Amino acid sequence: MSVPLVSVIMTVCNCERFVKEALESIFRQTFRDFEIIIYDDASTDTTWKVCVDTIKEYESKFMGAVRMIPGNRNVGCGEGRNRAIKRARGKYIAIQDGDDISFQNRLEIEVEFLEENDDIFCVGGWADKMEENGDFIEFMTYPPLDEREIFYEAMMQKNNPIIDPSCMYIREVFNELGGYDNKWKLVPDSNLWIRAMQAGCRFANLSDVLVHYRQHPNSVTNRREMDVVREQIRMCKELL
Numbered sequence: 252m253s254v255p256l257v258s259v260i261m262t263v264c265n266c267e268r269f270v271k272e273a274l275e276s277i278f279r280q281t282f283r284d285f286e287i288i289i290y291d292d293a294s295t296d297t298t299w300k301v302c303v304d305t306i307k308e309y310e311s312k313f314m315g316a317v318r319m320i321p322g323n324r325n326v327g328c329g330e331g332r333n334r335a336i337k338r339a340r341g342k343y344i345a346i347q348d349g350d351d352i353s354f355q356n357r358l359e360i361e362v363e364f365l366e367e368n369d370d371i372f373c374v375g376g377w378a379d380k381m382e383e384n385g386d387f388i389e390f391m392t393y394p395p396l397d398e399r400e401i402f403y404e405a406m407m408q409k410n411n412p413i414i415d416p417s418c419m420y421i422r423e424v425f426n427e428l429g430g431y432d433n434k435w436k437l438v439p440d441s442n443l444w445i446r447a448m449q450a451g452c453r454f455a456n457l458s459d460v461l462v463h464y465r466q467h468p469n470s471v472t473n474r475r476e477m478d479v480v481r482e483q484i485r486m487c488k489e490l491l
Contacts, residue, residue, distance in 0.1 A: 254340050254341070255284050255285050255286045255315055255316070255340060255341045256284040256285065256341055256342055256343060256362065257282070257284065257285035257286075257341045257342070257343045257344075257345050257358060257362060257419070258285065258286050258287075258288060258336070258339035258340060258341035258343070258344055258345070258422065259277050259285055259286065259287045259288070259345045259347050259358075260288055260290075260332055260335045260336060260339065260344055260345070260346055260347065261273070261274070261277075261287065261288070261289045261290070261335075261347045261348070261349055262289075262290045262292055262328050262331035262332050262335065262348075262349070263289060263290070263291055263292065263294065263298050263302065263349035264291070264292040264293065264294050264298070264325065264331075264349070265294050265295060265296045265298060265469070266294075266298055266349035266350045267294075267296045267297045267298045267301050269349060269350040269351075269465060269467075270298055270301050270302060270305075270349045270350070271301050271304075271305050272352055273347060273348065273349050273350060273351055273352060273353075274287075274289075274302060274305045274306070275305065275309075276347075276352045276353040276354075276355070277347055277353060277358075278305075278309040278312070278313050279355055280353070280355060280356075280357065280358045280359070281355055281356050281358075281359045282356075282358040282359035282362055283314075283315070284315070285315055285341065285345070285358060286315045286316040286317070286318070286339070286340065286341060287315065287316070287317045287318070288317075288318050288320070288335040288336075288338050288339055289302055289317070289318070289319045289320065289335070290320045290322060290331040290332070290334055290335040291319065291320065291321050291322055292322045292325050292326060292327070292328070292331045293322045293323060293324050293325040293326075298349070299319070299321065302319060303319070306319075318338060320334060320335060320338070322334075326433070327433070327436040327437075327439070328431075328436070328439055329431030329432065329433055329435060329436065329439025329440075329442075330431065330433040330439075332346070332430075332431055332439070333430045333431050333433065336422065336425065336426075336430065339422055341422060342421065342422060342423075343361075343362065343365060343419050343420065343421060343422060344419065344420055344421075344422050344425060345357075345358060345361065345418075345419045346415060346416055346417075346418050346419075347416060348415075348416040350465045350467065351416045351462055351463060351464055351465050352462065352463035352465070353416075353461065353462055353463075354460065354461050354462065354463070357376070357417075357461040357462065358419075360376070360457065360459055360461065361374050361376070361419040361457075361461070362419070364455070364457065365419065365421070368455065370453055371453050371454065371455050372420055372421055372424050372447055372452035372453055372454065373413065373418055373419070373420035373421075373444070373447070373452070373454050373455075374418065374419055374420070374454070374455045374456070374457060375394055375413040375414050375415075375417045375418045375419075375454075375455075375456045375457070375461075376394075376414065376417040376456060376457040376458075376459050376460065376461035376462065377390065377391060377392050377394065377414070377417070377456070377457070377458060377459065377460045377461065378390075378391040378414050378416075378417055378460060378461065378462040378463065378464040379391065379460055379462075379463055379464065380464050380466055381463050381464065381465050381466065382465075382466065382467075383465065383466070383467035383468070385463075385465075388466065390460065391414060391464060392458075394412055394413060394414055394456045395412060395456060396456050396457075396458060398453065398454065398455065400412075401413075401454045401455075401456060402448060402454075405441070405444055405445055405448055406445065406448060406491060409483065409484070409487040409491065411438070411440065411441040411444070411483075412444065412454070412456070413440065413444060413454065413456065414462065414464065415440040416462050416464065417461045417462045418440075424447075424452060425443075428443065428446055428447055428450060428452075429446075430443075431443055432446075435482060435486055436482070437475065437478055437479045437482045437483075438479060438482050438483050438486055441483060441486065442486050442490070445486075445487070445490050445491065446490065449490070
């Protein structure tokens with residue numbers, strides 16, 4: 252099997268209600284040169300079975316590789332992604348969360364941008380926020396488009412300047428940075444961006460809406476909101 256250009260990484264945990272839609276949104280991409288690697292972070296519900304059934308449903312239509320990795324204990328998003336990315340072969344890594352939905356042309360737009368801008372490490376995009384049932388809430392146009400503002404938000408304001416489930420980045424550079432730091436269970440993405448900026452990596456955000464971002468009570472962002480804030484503060488104090 253030929254080496255794919257993109258490796259789509261999904262770390263899933265107890266998202267049986269949403270993971271089928273999330274996975275289908277990748278199978279339906281207009282860009283086709285990719286593989287999918289799913290790390291199940293010790294789910295206790297039917298997430299694994301839903302993934303297997305969805306893969307079977309699309310196996311005759313999708314010619315790329317799909318690999319599933321079971322976790323025997325919950326290690327968190329960052330470490331789960333590290334384990335999945337060790338199996339990745341693509342030049343680019345695209346992050347897909349188990350409760351969000353990628354627009355059909357997301358991978359095509361991001362690949363085209365990175366191929367034309369080979370000095371950019373990571374590209375993200377805008378999103379629209381949706382209710383638990385999929386109803387539209389609002390557009391998320393916070394992530395800044397200007398590269399200087401991206402840097403300012405991360406390094407000075409100590410905010411996350413990238414919508415994590417919209418991002419695509421270069422795997423080789425990711426490995427050179429040491430991957431996600433397993434110490435930070437709740438803000439592994441924000442930690443990676445700061446370390447990358449400190450190493451001189453460049454970032455970009457597109458004004459294209461690339462992802463439906465689902466807001467629901469069981470998401471880490473809602474369930475552990477204050478813990479996320481506290482860890483972000485501790486992490487920034489350590490790095491900045």
